[in-house]
Amino acid sequence: HPQHVYEGDGPEIKHPSGVGIEKEKYPPGVEGVPRNNEISNNYIDGAGVLFHGQNAIMAFFVEGLRITHNTVRNIPYGPISVGWSWWNFNGDSDSIIPGIPTRVAGNNQINYNRLIDYGLVLTDTGAIYLLGSMPGTTVNGNYVVASSKYMLNAIHPDEGTSGVTGRDxxxxxxxxxxxxxxxWGRKNNIHFDNTYTTSRTVRLGAPNVSVTNLRVHTSGIWPVEAFEIIENSGLEPEYMDLAPLEEVILVARSVVDAGSRVPVKLPKSFSGSIWFAPMDTQEFKPGPNMTKADLDKGVIYAPMEAGPYKLFALDDQGNIIMQSKGTLLCK
Known part of the structure; x- marks a missing residue:
């Protein structure tokens, strides 16, 4: 329950005005923190259109929660929110209960999600919003796309957030x-490393926080290392049929070496064919400027000729059913 900052409060924990266990909703041994749950491989488009303040995926006091490989897009507020309570349950001398910090959240994984177009109505959030102490929590391998707005962030740790690391x-x-x-709000002990981004902006100032290896590509044309992270985000191959192909395959722009293996994520069950070819190609035949994926092996190579290419999906009859949003630039 979001109000239960302590699990199974015993008589040693006295809330304001001396209220203790006799006023708790559940006695010790009955109440429990949600542990070791998983929210994975979901495609969520347009959640929160009636109640704009609702996040698409939201969890309060949780431990061992895995939010992985989801694709969330077109959200009025935020795609993912994890945590609850402000700094004032951290056990400081001026907190609600001095000397007894809340320890009911931690070891959560917010990894490999694809979060596209959020903050469409409300801001003061991020693609991933964090609140409160949650030691051991990771934020790794996520791909975030959004338009710049006031009070909108990629990752937004709010009051009291601590114990979080993220990379890639x-x-x-x-x-x-x-x-x-x-x-602000005694956030602390938060560290992010190896971030690929179009923006140089980072707001720092909290104690024991760091952002290292910020790799800025203002053009949004990504090196292959970032391209691999993007392709690994969102729905896994077994679940790619939940979304339109153009939302899951080659959604970004990247530069690769001509003839190199391209780390494109291919659907697990697809009976047609997938090609790299110049934009607006109508006829497909392997050649120096056209390559076909080996779907059995899940492999496709970049064309040998330098230039820009799109990824195409063809049905069993050879009809084009998709031209990718993203572009592969061969050098």
Whole structure:
């Protein structure tokens, strides 16, 4: 329950005005923190259109929660929100219960999600919003796309957030803020490394926080290392049929060596064919500027000729059913 910042409060924990266990909703041994749950491989488009303040995926006091490989897009507010309570349950001398910090959240994984177009109505959030202490929590391998807006961030740790690390995230966010790590609400001990982004903006100031290896590509044309992260995000191959192909295959722009193996994520069950070819190609035949995927092996190579290419999906009859949003630039 979001109000239960302590699990199974015993008589030693006295809330304001001396209220203790006799006023708790559940006695010790009955109440429990949700543990070791999983939210994975979901395709969520347009959640929160009636109640704009609702996040698409939202969890309060949780431990061992895995939010992985989801694709969330077109959200009025935020795609993912994890955590509850402000700093004032951290056990400090001026907190609600001095000397007894809340320990009911932690070891959560918010990894490999694809979060596209959020903050469409409300801001003061991020693609991933965090609140409160959650030691051991990771934010890895996520791909975020959004238009720059006031008070909108890629990752937004809010009051009291602590114990979070993240790495290998890719942000296509214009000039928007990457990380909200300002000195507000006693957030602390938050560290992010190896971020690929279009923006140089980072708000720092909180104690014991860091952003290292911020790799800025203002053009949004990604090196192959970032491209691999993008392709690994979102729905896994077994679940790619939940979404339109153009939302899951080659959604970004990347530069690769001509003739190299391209780390494109291919659907597990697809009876047609998939090709790299110049934009608006109508006839497909292997050659120096056209390559076909080996779907059995899940492999496709870049064309040998330098230039820009799209990824095409053809049905069993050879009809084009998709031309990718993203572009492969061969050099």
């Amino acid at each position: 995230n890719v942000f296509d966010i214009g000039s928007m803020n990457n990380f909200e790590l300002n000195d």
